[in-house]
Amino acid sequence: MMSVRPRPGLFSALRAACPRRRLSTEARLTSDHVRIVEVGPRDGLQNEKKSISLETKLQLIEKLAKTGVTTIEAGSFVPAKWVPQMASTAEICEKILQSPPQSSNTIAYNYLVPNVRGLESLIKVMDAAETAAGSQSTSDTSTEISLFAAATEAFSKANTNCSIDESLERIRPIVTLAKTKDIRVRGYVSVALGCPYEGPDVSPTKVADITATLLEMGADEVSVADTTGMGTAPRTMELLQALKAAGIANTDLALHFHDTYGQALVNTIVGLEHGVRIFDSSVGGLGGCPYSKGATGNVSTEDLIHTVHSLGMNTGISLEEMSRIGAWISGELGRENQSRAGKATLSRIEGGC
Template sequence: MSLPTTVSMDGLPDRITIYEVGPRDGLQNEKAVVPTPVKDEFVRRLVAAGLETVETTSFVPPSWIPQLADAQDLLAGLGEVGTGPRRPVLVPNERGLDNALAAGVGAIAIFGSATETFAQRNLNRTVEESVAMFTPVVKRAKDAGLWVRAYVSMCFGDPWEGEVPVEQVVDVSRRLMDLGCDQLSIGDTIGVGTPGHVVRLLDALQDKGIGTDRIGVHFHDTYGQALSNTITALREGITVVDASTGGLGGCPYAKSATGNLATEDLVWACRGLGIETGVDLDALVETSVWMAEQLGRPSPSRVMRAIAGR
């Protein structure tokens, strides 16, 4: 496989951490239920390809997301590969945390919203009520020695409410981080963000005491802006980037939310910029091709298609 010519640029980090969301965010919107053994192999392939941080599943009620109803069985099968501080699982409430703790996980993520409409659609609660729900979850998780991440969705736009004020995003983010979370992930759930908007939000978060060392970025590629937004974030000091192998993903509660930034596309761009990711691109592409076969449809990842097409 030929690789891009490496030409570094000033203001970019030497290394980043890719927070792989394919097994959870990538698969949660698939209509056909993916068999547990396939999910198991997917996680193992991702880890073998060098992805150190992999979000494996979610302990949400099966009625919410049937695709992830096998969380307990998946983690039991994965054993040590599926637990530890580098294998977060999403939990919506204390019951989800109970199940996660029973499975022996070492890290969790909570999932908040910057807008009231999406908070109601996703959690059936107001923003205020959702923060109250997460308060004991975070406290108990930290008391148990777990690493905790806070997702905030709809940070750049909402399909029902339209533009989302930066101040509103910062307020929700600050409230969740004040609970004791270790990391914040700002999500462009419907993919409408652009580089200038990214800079404005990161600057506003910094002004409120949430530095880029505690932030990850999560961009969807609805309008083809995920990679450019990511490079912009890296130039602002971000070193944690959410991505999904094969560009899989979407949100079952926001129909305009299409796929995530493809991990292959991110790794290729980082190779060209001289940014280390620790990921074996050949193994990653092989995994993406394999998963596309399991799902019975082509991957939207341009890099995967280009390399596999050879």
């Protein structure tokens, strides 16, 4: 593996590149705006053992919609026998389409689909909602899908019961159908920086090839995921360099870090320095992967917001509101709040030390 030295002056370089804050409307068109994709309602909840009610899931989405976030993963059209927590996704989608959560900004609601059948189920819900709304529909929301491939053969076989090439062929008709319905497509490349079966040495070139293939199929954006949290700063930079060498633009790229080894924010800063401006995160640090034992949650949204804002960059998201949600959903699930920034922010708000 190629050795990559961390570049000096990382924080100062970021600040020099982003010397001042801008108004949020202006920032969306400039390099100091970071788009955060909130994955808590899907990736964050999918591995929870405790049954989560439909009402709690809808409450979570409704609360998130008021924070300023612009993309929310709302669920997954996968068979309940695979991921029981996602059994209520069709009902969630129907509710959002018929009565969108209150928000001060446009929100894209994203749904993971594993195959054409999953997309057909989503389209059925969308068509029914459109018929019910008729000409009265003025919703300020949009519906997107995400689909996934894996960067290693072992993980692909465990997760999709097929090879990488076979999984990509299965994806092709999903993208084609989505485009005929004018549905935006987001791709995922799982285990890009470490595999639970093959170890940490995942080929950056292979990840770049899969990413390029998804984009060539018509994906509008690809999120490269460190599913196991094995990524380190040098290996993240090596991967980003491979993606750049493959001709992949930063505007087509998102990064998705899990914090298993406590490196998610370090790797995020490497991504920011490289020019990536789209990152996935989960409120309260919720998450885990059913196919990757030991992988802990995603980087928490509160920690990501705090880090980005501390660098003089902009997300358009309220850290205070997101912190309240992180504490609330952690309590609902009976688990510890994994966000350090979230807990510290609440302590400050409540007048603690």
